[in-house]
């Protein structure tokens with residue numbers, strides 16, 4: 605089986621590639637290495653070293669290419685049995701500064717991947733990682749404010765936000781990701797392609813090359829253990845349901861194995877209520893675990909920053925039998941260990 609992974613040098617992609625190569629599959633990573641900070645190349649080098657013999661036997665290939673180039677995508681995806689489309693401009697803040705680039709990568713680039721797949725690999729299973737940002741700011745959802753966190757006040761959301769929640773993307777990133785999200789679902793309806801959409805919440809874990817505006821668990825943990833100051837945008841009580849990367853790769857793997865049930869479907873994928881945590885709670889947990897004090901200051905809220913987002917993962921459980929398995933405490937401990945080696 606050949607697995608093609610766009611954005612495969614990135615955080616999710618390199619973890620998926622590692623898992624697939626360890627399982628003996630053939631993997632082709634397609635990435636233009638454009639993630640800001642230039643550090644995703646370290647992920648690629650790690651994989652190249654670990655799977656050197658797979659590289660020399662061409663079971664593992666790396667193609668430096670941008671999803672913005674349709675003709676290249678046709679060549680890159682030819683022969684793939686499974687395509688994971690992860691390549692993206694991933695920060696809301698960057699999308700606001702440069703919406704043209706954001707659109708070219710996330711909307712037009714994703715369309716290129718999908719249409720190229722239709723032309724050269726139309727029988728492939730094709731999974732796209734969308735985002736909870738398609739639900740927008742969710743301003744109409746009533747919240748309770750507690751000492752360290754916000755909570756949903758409405759019992760309808762006791763298990764979190766499900767896939768039928770009103771779509772209202774905010775920010776260029778939300779819009780460009782949603783454009784691709786709807787194309788992927790529609791290519792199942794219109795052309796019968798085996799497309800699956802994951803609307804992901806906050807993912808974290810090894811090989812995440814965090815920046816201040818993307819990958820907040822890794823960023824905060826790294827800053828605290830290195831004694832560096834953190835800026836908290838808002839009041840720090842905002843809640844996300846964090847999902848460890850090992851659970852992400854498991855979800856992707858299970859959804860792919862059960863493609864006859866998952867094709868044409870959208871799933872909210874996150875850590876769920878049990879793994880919800882606020883910035884303030886994360887800082888105090890890391891402080892307790894490491895004995896290092898968090899140094900921080902507050903700044904204004906960022907655009908499109910939901911005060912509470914928790915995924916309802918019941919549909920994923922029902923259709924492909926997946927539930928998060930790694931608790932937030934265990935996952936954050938793993939993150940502390942990882943960041944200490946960076």
Ligand SMILES: NC(=O)c1ccc[n+]([C@@H]2O[C@H](COP(=O)([O-])OP(=O)(O)OC[C@H]3O[C@@H](n4cnc5c(N)ncnc54)[C@H](O)[C@@H]3O)[C@@H](O)[C@H]2O)c1
Nearest residue numbers: 611614615616635636637638639670671691692733804807
């Ligand atoms: N990490 C999260 O918490 C999170 C949450 C919701 C959704 N997502 C989505 O999941 C996917 C993977 O996220 P990630 O955290 O691994 O991000 P990442 O930035 O680590 O990886 C993305 C990769 O895409 C590559 N890339 C960017 N533009 C490209 C282009 N034009 N052509 C080819 N490659 C390009 C980058 O170099 C990078 O290696 C993205 O689509 C992101 O929008 C992530």
